[in-house]
Amino acid sequence: MGPAKFLCMTRTKSLFLAPLLAMALLGAATPGMADSMRCGSRLVKDGDSAGKLRSLCGEPASISRSSRLRPPIVWINGRALRTGYGAVEIPVETWEYNFGPTRLILRVRIEDGLVVSIDTLGYGYP
Secondary structure: OOHHHHHHHHHHHHHHHHHHHHHHHHHHOOOEEEOEEEEOOEEEEOOOEHHHHHHHHOOOOEEEEEEEEEOOEEEEOOEEEEOOOOOEEEEEEEEEEOOOOOOEEEEEEEEOOEEEEEEEEEEOOO
């Protein structure tokens, strides 16, 4: 392979990798997504109940409530299976835990009584 063909292949690879690198860097600038959180030595993860979260971590600093529509589903062995057509309204709560200025604030989204996402925000406040 000659030098011209090698340079062409190298340039093509760099043009392909540049958007991937940009997406990775932009993703690093957004709030972190976690699938679990620690409250002392106890662990809360996606799929746990709101009651378990409250018993392990205590009362959150703030709670916001809303609702959303989703297809009717039933959970079997940890998998969501659609049970029909249409939509059902489910309650959605967002709990924020502020553990102080030396730890990160954690935002927990609860849908229909189950933890569905845990986001890491900035440092807490006193």
